[in-house]
Amino acid sequence: MKLLLVSPGWERGRLWGELGFKFPSLSLAALAAVTPPAWEIALCDENMEPLPLDTDADLVALTAMTPQAPRAYRIAAEFKSRGKTVVMGGFHASNLPDEALQHVDAVVVGEGDLVWPQLLDDYRQGCLQRLYRSSSLIDMTAIPVARREIFAGKRYLLTNTLQTTRGCPFDCEFCSVTAFYGRKYRKRPVESVLAELETLRKANSFAFFVDDNLVADRKYAMELFAGMKGMEFKWLSHAPIDFARDREFIAAAGEAGCVGMFVGFESLNQQALSAMGKVTNTARSYLDDAKVFRDHGIGILGSFVLGYDGDTPDVFEQLLRFCEEARIEAAIFPILTPYPGTDVRRRLEAEGRITSNAWEDYDMEHVNFRPVGMSAAELQQGYDWLNRAFYSLPSMYRRIFKLHRSVQVFAPMNFGFRGALKRTRRTITGDVP
Structure with missing residues (x-):
């Protein structure tokens, strides 16, 4: 067959x-x-x-x-x-x-x-x-090693992607992860993860842990980091911003080879953070927290959700200035998207604010709901402006061109996003080469 x-x-x-x-x-x-x-x-x-x-x-x-x-x-x-x-x-x-x-x-x-x-x-x-x-969730000891041989010949940037945990203990309103994996945080045995990593080892190997929160269980993650120390991987994953407040913990990640983390800042507005359920974030400490990441050799791919009820047209320039001051190495700025299965979709449906179910536009680049603090057009225009400004050459210089080990990852990432945004604009305007 x-x-x-x-x-x-x-x-x-x-x-x-x-x-x-x-x-x-x-x-x-x-x-x-x-x-x-x-x-x-x-x-x-x-x-x-x-x-x-x-x-x-x-x-x-x-x-x-x-x-x-x-x-x-x-x-x-x-x-x-x-x-x-x-x-x-x-x-x-x-x-x-x-x-x-x-x-x-x-x-x-x-x-x-x-x-x-x-x-x-x-x-x-x-x-x-x-x-x-399935009538139950899989026993994490039973997860076999991914069959990466099916990726052969596909010219991917890297195929060393792996998962150590499933689920997230938090329940952010906009997130579809808990709807799929649940809130129970489940972990593969550390020894099986390390054994899988051993099969992927090469000189200057990169790896990406796709876990939505690699560090939710400190004891587990510390054991993993201890096992990875000396394996000479350069790796990236996801972590909340409050990871910075445990210096021993974040130092262990850096020593284990971590060069970058996807971090959900989501908003500079503490009320908006509370409304979306981002309980680990304290906006007033963001600058200090970002510096702790950088001091431990870990760059940040930040995420900032645009269009929450506390956002006004001023938010776009505020975010740009913050990212440059904090030297956020790379970022995405998703427009709030009411994905099926999320709490935010249920809320916006109840409020009669969803304006489109054209699923192809649920790509975090298009407005599919009626915002409160600005018009849909202002939100769309602000998203476009912020991406262009953030990935402009002057902003890139201010954020990443300093001596830092994560530059090897984030400099190419910035140029990659910059080129993709240019190609996107050319396609939208019809100026396709």
């Missing part, structure tokens, strides 16, 4: 579709790891290669985030018109399975590790069900 795993591509003119550096789908490699040996597996990532519509695969499996869902549905239609059976999972299908079932033959809701072998067996027996939902 033959299985084709498909990661839908991003449209031209979307920031995430224009970025030159690409990362593979770890979720598809995880599914491949629990696929029985009798199945021959191939991967198509549309961001890297054309869709093989003439495939001889028996079964096609799609995964998609919300902005990729329309493309996933079109892909499903293409394969179904050729007589293929198509199944789908991921964040969007898990939150809207009835919608997805209008386009595919079966949907996997939530974590697929446990039910995927059952789905494949049902398919072989000719009794595929419409919906697969």
Whole structure:
């Protein structure tokens, strides 16, 4: 039997579709790891290669985030018109399975590790069900090593992506992670993570931990960092800003090779932080906290959500000045997006403020709701201005061109975002080379 795993591509003119550096789908490699040996597996990532519509695969499996869902549905239609059976999972299908079932033959809701072998067996027996939902969360000791061989020849920036934990103990209003993985923070055994890392070791190896909060359990993370010390990895992951307030903890991460963290600042307004449930953030200490990261050799990819109720048109310049003063090495500025399954969507629906369900525009670049402190047009214009200003050459110089070990990661990242934003604007204005 033959299985084709498909990661839908991003449209031209979307920031995430224009970025030159690409990362593979770890979720598809995880599914491949629990696929029985009798199945021959191939991967198509549309961001890297054309869709093989003439495939001889028996079964096609799609995964998609919300902005990729329309493309996933079109892909499903293409394969179904050729007589293929198509199944789908991921964040969007898990939150809207009835919608997805209008386009595919079966949907996997939530974590697929446990039910995927059952789905494949049902398919072989000719009794595929419409919906697969695990009755429990997977035991983290049972997660096998991802099958990274499916990434061979794809020209990814790196394939050393791995996951050590699932879930998040916090419950931010805008976040879709807890809706998918739950709030229970579950951990793989440290020894199994270190064993997996050992198989990935090469000279000057980079690794990216996709965990939404690698440091939520101090004892666990300290054990992991101790094991990684001396492995000579340069690695990145996600951490809350209050990670800076435990000097021993953040020093251990730096000594273990951490060169960068994705940090959700989200807002400079403490009331907005409280409203969104960002309980670990104290805006008045941001400057000091950012310096602690930098002092330990750890650069920051910051995230600032635009459009919360406390935001006015002044917020865009305020954020730029803060980022430059704090020397935030890189940043994204997502527009508040009411993803299916999130608390913020339920709130905005109840308030009658959602203005669009065009899923392709749920890419954090478009306004899909009615803001309070400004018009939708002002929010969109402010987003565009802030990205251009932040990734301008003068701002890049002020933020990153200092002697710091994280520059090796963040200088290319800045130029990558700068180029992608330029290509996005050219596509939108029709000036496509």
